[in-house]
Amino acid sequence: MLVKLPEAGADALTAPFRTGLRSRTYRTESLNARRPDQVIPVTTADGARLRVHAYGPADGEVIVLIHGWSCAIEYWNPQINAFAGPYRVVAYDQRGHGESTAGTRPFDSQQLADDLVEVLDAVLKPGQRAVLAGHSMGGMTIQAWAKHYPEQVADRASAVLLATTAARQIPGRATVLPLFNDVVPAPDWLAKVLFGTPVPLPGGKAVNVLAKSRLMNPAATADQTDFGLSIVRSCRPSARAAVARGLLKLDLYGAAANLAVPTSVIAGSHDRLLPEVHSREIAETLDAAGYLDRYTVLPTGHLVNIEAEQAFNTELHRVIRSGRRGLIAAAG
Numbered sequence: 001m002l003v004k005l006p007e008a009g010a011d012a013l014t015a016p017f018r019t020g021l022r023s024r025t026y027r028t029e030s031l032n033a034r035r036p037d038q039v040i041p042v043t044t045a046d047g048a049r050l051r052v053h054a055y056g057p058a059d060g061e062v063i064v065l066i067h068g069w070s071c072a073i074e075y076w077n078p079q080i081n082a083f084a085g086p087y088r089v090v091a092y093d094q095r096g097h098g099e100s101t102a103g104t105r106p107f108d109s110q111q112l113a114d115d116l117v118e119v120l121d122a123v124l125k126p127g128q129r130a131v132l133a134g135h136s137m138g139g140m141t142i143q144a145w146a147k148h149y150p151e152q153v154a155d156r157a158s159a160v161l162l163a164t165t166a167a168r169q170i171p172g173r174a175t176v177l178p179l180f181n182d183v184v185p186a187p188d189w190l191a192k193v194l195f196g197t198p199v200p201l202p203g204g205k206a207v208n209v210l211a212k213s214r215l216m217n218p219a220a221t222a223d224q225t226d227f228g229l230s231i232v233r234s235c236r237p238s239a240r241a242a243v244a245r246g247l248l249k250l251d252l253y254g255a256a257a258n259l260a261v262p263t264s265v266i267a268g269s270h271d272r273l274l275p276e277v278h279s280r281e282i283a284e285t286l287d288a289a290g291y292l293d294r295y296t297v298l299p300t301g302h303l304v305n306i307e308a309e310q311a312f313n314t315e316l317h318r319v320i321r322s323g324r325r326g327l328i329a330a331a332g
Helices: 005-022 073-083 109-123 137-148 150-156 188-193 205-215 222-233 237-247 276-289 309-331
Strands: 038-043 049-055 061-066 085-091 130-135 155-164 261-270 290-297
Touching: 005 237, 038 109, 049 073, 049 109, 061 073, 061 137, 061 155, 061 309, 073 085, 073 222, 085 109, 085 222, 109 150, 130 137, 130 309, 137 155, 137 188, 137 205, 137 237, 150 155, 150 276, 155 309, 205 309, 237 276, 261 309, 276 290, 290 309
Parallel strands: 061 085, 061 130, 130 155, 155 261, 261 290
Antiparallel strands: 038 049, 049 085
């Protein structure tokens, strides 16, 4: 289970302010949350209750947004606000994150894939396909789905967007810590201690400056920095730690070859958490399989859809059109 007794104390300590961190109001209007048009109940076979929200018209083309490690539905506010007019935008809290419960299953690629299947079962009508967009661990979720359910890809997806994500060797390539992996290899135990320990994350200006320097690009605004850090701080410490320990050994190398729909990959040139080498490797796998639609490197850190909101949204619009063309071609 994600929550063990020693970790419950850290969760209890952060419980009074976690929701407030996800619902802050910013001068940058696109960062502010909107009310969902529908709340869709999803309970997994092992009892995890997933928070699933839908925005926009019930009969619109479906976009499914899948957030990364330590994030939540609200991480996608810039895209929900931009797309939930003509489109039906679906986003969910991965188990243990946001307001989703942990269930009893341990973290692994099968669990990521199974939860995505549950969500797609709940939000897609028979024969309907969605554009899937995943950031960081959300991109890993899509790759895990393609690995474990390759027969579902062409039936349930029209196109895919993978943003600042990875398939393998996550601790061995990260350069979040100065010197490590730039100059000397970072030992796995160090990553486990730093990221796999369930402690509340502090806030404040000094923390924001540090977070910006390690996770974002130098031009990121104060609103973007505060928004990104607030979302991460809103995660249960137990979930953040348990998933981090699982990510240390996650290996999805080659899984992207099963994404048999037009797939776009976006990397951040300043990304220290999942450096560009990860995205390039996935793009090469897709290219060899014949499914790479476009590979783009934007001048951002890890939070690409926040730091380069307009460029990200433009690419997502293009991915939607690409998927639409694929569906027309398949029907013809």
